[in-house]
Amino acid sequence: MKNFTKLVNFEFNRFLKLYVTLLIIVYGIQTAGVLFHTFKFKKLTNDIVMRGEMTELEFTEMYGVFSMEDFTMSSLYILPIYVGIAAIAFYAFFIWYRDWFAKHTFIYRLLTLPTQRMNIYLAKLTTMLLITLGYAALQIVMIAFHSKLTKWIIPQAFRYDYSLYESVNLTSQYSLVLTGNAFDFFIAYAFILTAIIVIFTAVLFERSYRWKGLVIGIVYAFIIFLLIVVPFTVMFLFYYQPRIYPEEALFIQLGIMLIIVVTSLFISRHLMNKKVSV
Amino acid sequence: MKKYWKTIVAVCFIIATLTIFYVMQYNTTNIYPQLHMQTKQGDEQSVENVVFIGDMFSGVMTHQTFRFEQNETKYLEQEPYTKRMRGYYQPLQIEQLQKEYRSFMRGKLEDVNLFFENETYVAYGAAPYGLWSYNNELFEIALLNKKTNEVTSFTTTIPEYGKYWYVEPYKVFMRENNVMLLTMNERFTSESEDDVAELHVYTFDIEKEELVDETTLTELARYYKDYEHQEIEMIESDKNNEEILIVQTTYNYATDVEEVETSKVVLYNMVTGSLTDVAFDAQLGVPMSFDGDYIYSFKDTKQSIDMTKYDIDKKEVTEELTLQVEPQPYMDAGAYYTVKNNDGKLYIVTSETPFDTFVIDTTTMEVEYEGNIISTGNVNPNIGEEMYIYDVEIR
Numbered sequence: 001m002k003n004f005t006k007l008v009n010f011e012f013n014r015f016l017k018l019y020v021t022l023l024i025i026v027y028g029i030q031t032a033g034v035l036f037h038t039f040k041f042k043k044l045t046n047d048i049v050m051r052g053e054m055t056e057l058e059f060t061e062m063y064g065v066f067s068m069e070d071f072t073m074s075s076l077y078i079l080p081i082y083v084g085i086a087a088i089a090f091y092a093f094f095i096w097y098r099d100w101f102a103k104h105t106f107i108y109r110l111l112t113l114p115t116q117r118m119n120i121y122l123a124k125l126t127t128m129l130l131i132t133l134g135y136a137a138l139q140i141v142m143i144a145f146h147s148k149l150t151k152w153i154i155p156q157a158f159r160y161d162y163s164l165y166e167s168v169n170l171t172s173q174y175s176l177v178l179t180g181n182a183f184d185f186f187i188a189y190a191f192i193l194t195a196i197i198v199i200f201t202a203v204l205f206e207r208s209y210r211w212k213g214l215v216i217g218i219v220y221a222f223i224i225f226l227l228i229v230v231p232f233t234v235m236f237l238f239y240y241q242p243r244i245y246p247e248e249a250l251f252i253q254l255g256i257m258l259i260i261v262v263t264s265l266f267i268s269r270h271l272m273n274k275k276v277s278v
Numbered sequence: 279m280k281k282y283w284k285t286i287v288a289v290c291f292i293i294a295t296l297t298i299f300y301v302m303q304y305n306t307t308n309i310y311p312q313l314h315m316q317t318k319q320g321d322e323q324s325v326e327n328v329v330f331i332g333d334m335f336s337g338v339m340t341h342q343t344f345r346f347e348q349n350e351t352k353y354l355e356q357e358p359y360t361k362r363m364r365g366y367y368q369p370l371q372i373e374q375l376q377k378e379y380r381s382f383m384r385g386k387l388e389d390v391n392l393f394f395e396n397e398t399y400v401a402y403g404a405a406p407y408g409l410w411s412y413n414n415e416l417f418e419i420a421l422l423n424k425k426t427n428e429v430t431s432f433t434t435t436i437p438e439y440g441k442y443w444y445v446e447p448y449k450v451f452m453r454e455n456n457v458m459l460l461t462m463n464e465r466f467t468s469e470s471e472d473d474v475a476e477l478h479v480y481t482f483d484i485e486k487e488e489l490v491d492e493t494t495l496t497e498l499a500r501y502y503k504d505y506e507h508q509e510i511e512m513i514e515s516d517k518n519n520e521e522i523l524i525v526q527t528t529y530n531y532a533t534d535v536e537e538v539e540t541s542k543v544v545l546y547n548m549v550t551g552s553l554t555d556v557a558f559d560a561q562l563g564v565p566m567s568f569d570g571d572y573i574y575s576f577k578d579t580k581q582s583i584d585m586t587k588y589d590i591d592k593k594e595v596t597e598e599l600t601l602q603v604e605p606q607p608y609m610d611a612g613a614y615y616t617v618k619n620n621d622g623k624l625y626i627v628t629s630e631t632p633f634d635t636f637v638i639d640t641t642t643m644e645v646e647y648e649g650n651i652i653s654t655g656n657v658n659p660n661i662g663e664e665m666y667i668y669d670v671e672i673r
Contacts, residue, residue: 009285016284069340134288137295160663162336165303169355170340182300183359243385245376247360 003115007123012130014098015091019131022087026080027142033076034146038153041066045158056157067160068147068167081139085176088131092199095124096207117272121200128196133189136178143167187250191228194257198224201264201271208275224264227256310334310342311653311665313351315635320647324637328625330651331367332667343367344665346651347673370671375400382422382429394450394457396519398424403450403459403482405436414445417489419457419482432487441465445478448512449522451548456490457482458548460522462510472501475510477524479551495546495553498526505532508541515570516619520549523556523568538564543573545590557593562586567619569640572596574624576617581605583615583626587643597643601626603634604650618670627651629666 049059071077099107110120144164151161162170169180177192179185202217209216231249244252311334315322330346334353343354345367354362368376371390376383379400386392387404394401400422405414420431436445442463449460463476475498481491500508506528513523526542543556543565556573558565563577563586573588581604587597603615614629623646624638633651638644653665 005282009282012285012288130285130288130292133292133296137292140295140299160336162340164299166336166340168299180303181355181359182304185296185300187359245380245384246363250360250363 003113004119004123007115007119008126008130011095011123011127015095015127015131018091019134022084023135023138026084027138029080030077030142031146031149033074033080034071034149035153036076037071037074038066038150041070041158042153045155049158060158065158065160066150066154068143068150068162068170071146072167072170084135088128088135089199091131092128092196093203095128096200096203100207111276117276118269121268121272125196125200129189129193132177132192132196139178140164140168187254190254190257194224194228194260197261197264197268201268204268204271204276208271208277224260227260228253231256310336310344310353311351313344313346313633313651313653313665314349315649316632316652317647317649319645319649320637322647322649324623324647325625325635325649327673329370329671329673330627330633330667331669331671332629332665335664335666346667370673379422379424382420386420391448392450394452394519396452399452400424401450401452401457402431403447403457403480405445405447405459405461413439414442415439417459417480417482419459419484421457421484430484430487434482434489437489437492442476449514449548451519453481453549455484457484460495460512460546460548462512472499474498475500477510477546479548493551496524496544498524498542500526506530513565513568515568516621517570520547521568521570522546522548523565523573525565527564540564540575556590558588562588562595566617567624569619569622572640574617574619574640576615578615585624585638585643587640599638599643599645601634601636601645601648603628604632616668616670618672620672625670625672627667627670629668631665633667 044063045059048054049056054062099105099110111117113120144167147161147164147167150159165180168178177188179188198221202221205213205217205220207213231244231252313330315325326348328347331343332346333341333343335341343366345352345354354365354367368388369390371393372383372388375393375395382400386402387406389404392402392404394403402418402420404418405416406418407413408415414436416433417436418431418433420429422429439445442465445461445463447459447461451458451460459480459482461478461480463478465474465476467473477495477498479491479493479495480489481493482488483490498508498510500510508526508528511525511527513525515521515523522545524544524546525540528539528541530537530539540558540560540563543558545554545556546552547554558573558575563575563584565573565575565588567574571590573590575586575588577584577586581602583601583603585599585601586595587599588594589596615634616627616629618625619640622640624636624640626634626636626638628634631651631653635647635649635651636645637647639646651667
């Protein structure tokens with residue numbers, strides 16, 4: 001356990017600088033987007049209402065009120081989210097390859113540590129989860145902050161305030177890492193965890209068998225992808241006539257994911273202990 | 279310990295933020311407006327078995343479907359995950375059928391018009407759109423004998439399906455041991471012609487598992503002009519499973535106020551197969567309910583709904599009733615409302631706040647209950663918050 005904790009701390013700190021930079025870029029651009037849209041609207045109200053061309057009511061009837069939708073739909077808000085998610089997904093590969101391809105082949109030291117090799121795997125997995133959950137948690141804080149920012153700039157008569165829960169639920173782009181409901185969150189993270197584990201297994205295939213392993217890894221990931229989408233594919237193929245009730249599709253899906261996770265962990269353990277070499 | 283501080287801070291931040299957010303969300307039940315009945319007249323028990331279904335709009339993009347019954351408002355978003363997966367509330371009848379006959383209901387479209395149920399049978403008839411072609415090419419017929427649990431199901435090609443834009447089933451019924459399907463088939467026409475809707479009755483022999491008869495009941499023109507269009511609606515009898523009223527309505531919206539006129543009314547008896555033209559005066563309004571003997575038609579103004587009870591046999595209006603409704607400030611025309619006929623009672627609810635609600639005894643044409651559905655939260659249309667009720671179901 002101590003070795004595992006040390007490894008997690010080590011892995012997390014290794015990524016921290018990059019991670020903080022990523023978060024500053026993502027949320028910096030988002031905040032700039034929020035400021036751009038709020039001040040644009042504020043200028044509009046100043047130009048029209050403050051000069052007496054319209055009453056507040058006439059203005060809101062014609063232009064509507066300002067709400068989070070005015071900026072959450074903009075590319076300045078959405079794109080950074082996907083850039084962040086793409087960067088985290090990329091790091092799921094990089095967290096392994098940097099050990100092999102860094103200046104000093106660090107994997108030598110890792111694999112010769114007096115600890116079970118699976119601890120290295122689990123530490124990397126935990127780090128990936130921490131990174132993803134941290135990204136989601138900060139998104140909640142930033143949504144609250146952006147909402148507050150809007151309240152400071154736009155007078156109440158011209159804005160509509162969503163609750164934090166509504167704000168999180170507002171647009172589907174959050175649903176990849178963040179949901180408005182605890183059960184949805186659990187489902188989303190079951191997918192995310194499965195995806196990370198499958199990526200790790202594919203990487204270990206490649207590291208174990210090189211070119212042959214790359215092909216095995218790609219085929220493995222593709223088969224997993226097919227397995228995951230099967231229940232919903234069946235459901236959606238017959239969308240108008242669901243042969244599988246939605247709740248059945250969900251339970252089949254969770255069952256399949258459990259099998260995938262157990263199988264992948266088993267394969268990864270075998271590869272880590274017997275096949276991976278430097 | 280000191281060297282772990284960054285990781286510890288990160289873990290604490292994640293746990294605290296996510297826990298606070300989801301616990302707060304779990305404890306917050308009233309983030310959307312809650313509704314309650316406000317009785318003006320009568321006993322609230324009259325609406326105890328009524329389920330009002332509507333949408334709550336907030337902002338520009340967000341809307342939540344809700345169900346209101348027995349003074350409790352439930353939003354789809356707050357329902358358990360498995361209930362939310364469909365993205366809509368299932369009709370109560372479908373919910374009940376799936377609960378009782380889960381295996382039979384598998385793979386059936388969730389539309390109440392496609393089912394027929396009596397003491398012995400549950401029958402299903404549909405013309406589903408093809409997976410790849412988006413055409414109705416096949417009929418799907420299924421019959422469950424509730425006593426023996428025996429299921430018969432088969433598909434058969436829709437005769438001359440290439441002639442039609444679509445074939446839309448409106449009613450399934452049984453005559454002797456045959457399953458019958460009443461459909462509206464929209465025929466291909468040239469650009470210069472009006473669209474033609476053919477009403478067909480298809481008869482399926484369950485033992486032979488084939489289509490044995492096809493009857494064209496009538497053809498009704500329907501058109502779409504700049505400011506006018508015609509629609510055909512079917513109203514089932516509340517009292518029996520035998521009769522159906524076919525109503526052709528013309529909608530004119532040349533002015534700000536939409537005018538609705540009933541062009542033709544036909545009564546079809548599904549047991550005898552007889553088709554009778556009903557002498558119905560367009561001045562009486564739009565037929566919205568029917569109980570075999572009487573047609574209940576409605577006309578609306580900005581502040582009232584005028585109801586007429588029309589005796590089909592005597593060909594005369596027997597009773598009239600005017601219901602006062604709250605003016606709907608955002609509508610130039612009269613009120614929009616939903617009408618449901620069930621067990622000798624008419625349930626009427628206007629679509630916008632304060633949701634004037636009436637229960638009318640159709641025998642005496644007296645108002646049994648009158649009230650409003652009031653929101654406890656602030657619903658402010660000036661900032662995009664609006665609530666609508668668009669359907670009523672009876673438990």
